[in-house]
Amino acid sequence: MTKYEFFRWITYPVMPVILITVRNDIKSLIRRSNKEKLKILDVGGRKSPYTINLNAHITLQDIPQESETQEQLNLGFTEDILRSIKKKRSNIKDVIIEDMTQSTIKNGTYNAIVSVEVIEHVREDDLFVKNISKAIKNDGWAYFTTPNGDFIKNEGPNKNPDHVRHYTKEELKKLLEKYFKKVEVKYAVKTGKYRLWGLKSFKKQKPISLFKSLLGNLVNRIQSYNVHNKSKGTAHLVAVAYK
Numbered sequence: 001m002t003k004y005e006f007f008r009w010i011t012y013p014v015m016p017v018i019l020i021t022v023r024n025d026i027k028s029l030i031r032r033s034n035k036e037k038l039k040i041l042d043v044g045g046r047k048s049p050y051t052i053n054l055n056a057h058i059t060l061q062d063i064p065q066e067s068e069t070q071e072q073l074n075l076g077f078t079e080d081i082l083r084s085i086k087k088k089r090s091n092i093k094d095v096i097i098e099d100m101t102q103s104t105i106k107n108g109t110y111n112a113i114v115s116v117e118v119i120e121h122v123r124e125d126d127l128f129v130k131n132i133s134k135a136i137k138n139d140g141w142a143y144f145t146t147p148n149g150d151f152i153k154n155e156g157p158n159k160n161p162d163h164v165r166h167y168t169k170e171e172l173k174k175l176l177e178k179y180f181k182k183v184e185v186k187y188a189v190k191t192g193k194y195r196l197w198g199l200k201s202f203k204k205q206k207p208i209s210l211f212k213s214l215l216g217n218l219v220n221r222i223q224s225y226n227v228h229n230k231s232k233g234t235a236h237l238v239a240v241a242y243k
Helices: 003-014 017-032 068-072 079-088 125-135 169-177 193-198 207-223
Strands: 038-043 056-062 092-097 110-116 136-147 182-190 234-242
Touching: 003 017, 003 079, 003 207, 017 110, 017 136, 017 182, 017 207, 017 234, 079 092, 110 125, 125 136, 125 169, 136 169, 169 182, 169 234, 182 207, 193 207
Parallel strands: 038 056, 038 110, 056 092, 110 136
Antiparallel strands: 136 234, 182 234
16 A cells, blocks of 8 residues: 555545545445455546545556646546556556557456546447447446536536536436446535535645535535435435446
């Protein structure tokens, strides 16, 4: 375990709830897979904290960072990010720099694929999901998260310029069912002021802001229990698709 991984491990309890939710879900899926070490592809992974320290062989895939919008939103790979990742992460086995909609990955390469807050950025979402399905071995799974389009609309002055769409639960389920045998979709993470407090970056130089971030995440974690069936007031959709 590197110093970076150790720091991430001890701070997980006070991290944003979506991070805790994703990690707990993936760890549960890994345990249920009954294999020694899964080969997992983290799509859109760049500096992804979601697969750090997992007991699996992780390959990161992302597009190169080419546009100003990508840079502003910290999307895509750069040489600096790649160098940093290789120093910080101990479970990274490979890095792929390409768009999943133009995938060259051989069929059945991975036991599982993780795609956290990525699909809403993809114009060719059908091809994206199709290629993910093809890259997974039979009896494998894919894990997706995306904004909850039943409640959070990507429109108006707060529109995210890099989001193509926000899916409703039924829209996401219908898309995934085209390429997977079984799909489960649930709502996750209560939204509101405490969630927003928790999403602020931690800065030791600003103790009041740091306290609000930590408090926000702790309160939001309590708020987010048993929201799986609540379409209103939740920030994310979480889907598991079985091959």
